[in-house]
Amino acid sequence: xxxxxxxxxxxxxxxxxxxxLAGEGGMAEVFRAQTCGAAGFTRPxxxxxxxxxxxxxxxxxxxxxxxxxxxxxxxxxxxxxxHDFDQDEDGAYFLVMEWVEGLSLLDWSEAHRGAGVLTPxxxxxxxxxxxxxxxxxxxxxxxQDGAHHPIYHRDVTPQNILLGVGGVVKLADFGLARAxxxxxxxxxxxxxxxxxxxSPELTRxxxxxxxxxxxxxxxxxxxxxxxxxxxxxxxxxxxxxAVKAAEVPxxxxxxxxLPRTLEDVIKTALAAEPEQxxxxxxxxxxxxxxxxxxxxxxxxxxxxxxTVKRSQERLAExxxxxxxxxxxxxxxxxxxxxxxxxxxxxxxxxxxxxxTQKKS
Ligand SMILES: Nc1ncnc2c1ncn2[C@@H]1O[C@H](COP(=O)(O)OP(=O)(O)OP(=O)(O)O)[C@@H](O)[C@H]1O
Ligand SMILES: [Mg+2]
Numbered sequence: 001x002x003x004x005x006x007x008x009x010x011x012x013x014x015x016x017x018x019x020x021l022a023g024e025g026g027m028a029e030v031f032r033a034q035t036c037g038a039a040g041f042t043r044p045x046x047x048x049x050x051x052x053x054x055x056x057x058x059x060x061x062x063x064x065x066x067x068x069x070x071x072x073x074x075x076x077x078x079x080x081x082x083h084d085f086d087q088d089e090d091g092a093y094f095l096v097m098e099w100v101e102g103l104s105l106l107d108w109s110e111a112h113r114g115a116g117v118l119t120p121x122x123x124x125x126x127x128x129x130x131x132x133x134x135x136x137x138x139x140x141x142x143x144q145d146g147a148h149h150p151i152y153h154r155d156v157t158p159q160n161i162l163l164g165v166g167g168v169v170k171l172a173d174f175g176l177a178r179a180x181x182x183x184x185x186x187x188x189x190x191x192x193x194x195x196x197x198x199s200p201e202l203t204r205x206x207x208x209x210x211x212x213x214x215x216x217x218x219x220x221x222x223x224x225x226x227x228x229x230x231x232x233x234x235x236x237x238x239x240x241x242a243v244k245a246a247e248v249p250x251x252x253x254x255x256x257x258l259p260r261t262l263e264d265v266i267k268t269a270l271a272a273e274p275e276q277x278x279x280x281x282x283x284x285x286x287x288x289x290x291x292x293x294x295x296x297x298x299x300x301x302x303x304x305x306x307t308v309k310r311s312q313e314r315l316a317e318x319x320x321x322x323x324x325x326x327x328x329x330x331x332x333x334x335x336x337x338x339x340x341x342x343x344x345x346x347x348x349x350x351x352x353x354x355x356t357q358k359k360s
Pocket of ligand 1: 022023024025026027028029030046048080097098099100101103104155159160162172173194
């Protein structure tokens with residue numbers, strides 16, 4: 001695991017100073033960084049630098065820039081804002097985004113699982129609502145002439161949902177999956193983990209739609225509630241087969257505290273046929289909001305923020321050697337910097353998490 005990256009301390013395009021490696025995905029490395037302006041002005045940002053083998057792929061870079069340009073126009077509190085796109089002195093392309101101080105939904109789930117506690121379902125539903133608001137804004141996007149030009153995310157994964165320490169929920173990486181797709185990057189180029197968040201229609205070569213993203217969110221919610229992978233397999237083909245079959249084990253086989261309605265909402269989102277899913281993100285928001293109105297459990301940003309901080313502490317406790325190596329980073333409050341570059345996968349054959357709550 002790379003705690004300190006050789007490029008830390010380096011300044012890209014004379015303006016963005018890399019501070020720590022925050023994570024690495026299938027197409028890029030993400031750094032916690034800061035913009036350096038006049039009179040010592042600094043601002044935290046995330047720098048996402050495209051991996052060298054993709055930088056050499058002209059078609060991918062062209063599509064990436066095009067998608068990033070469209071997405072940078074999308075301004076919504078639940079969407080990670082894109083600030084800039086540039087090239088460093090070595091020719092590597094990078095995106096500059098808003099920095100979200102906190103952790104990914106995957107790490108939040110991992111922290112709960114590691115501590116042997118269930119993820120609180122009202123918060124999972126509340127996170128779902130925030131992600132749906134981000135998706136809704138993109139699905140309802142209109143160009144300047146007023147014409148409907150939706151953007152579909154197509155990569156709604158627990159890694160792309162960021163939870164801030166203040167309780168904000170932000171969806172990252174809009175449009176990037178489409179760039180991969182339009183550059184005709186084939187299955188071997190796409191990391192296996194990504195395949196498990198595809199929808200059945202995409203595995204059949206169908207078009208993306210609002211329902212594709214709703215399906216992706218359905219997978220994320222199912223996995224966040226169970227601590228397991230929904231669609232898995234020994235290789236890419238097996239994963240694709242699992243997605244295509246869209247068989248969803250009932251949630252009450254994993255925990256008994258979930259209201260029936262929540263199970264129904266997730267089942268609707270995960271219907272094999274797009275027409276059987278929610279017709280829009282708004283409809284799904286309504287269903288989840290109605291459900292939350294029935295529970296006394298608070299789901300405010302303050303409550304979520306507390307669980308984010310608690311999860312950071314839990315992860316730090318479970319990764320003590322990483323903590324020692326990164327004392328300097330911790331002083332900067334950059335807990336994101338101490339997590340492994342590739343989060344450990346959720347084993348598909350893990351034993352059930354002990355139930356700590358009774359059926360409501
Ligand atoms: N804007 C951001 N603010 C804070 N942390 C971020 C930000 N963007 C990404 N990260 C962190 O960096 C990690 C790596 O992100 P990256 O997008 O490169 O990989 P990924 O989401 O796992 O896969 P993919 O390449 O499909 O997007 C994320 O899991 C997240 O924890
Ligand atoms: Mg990502």
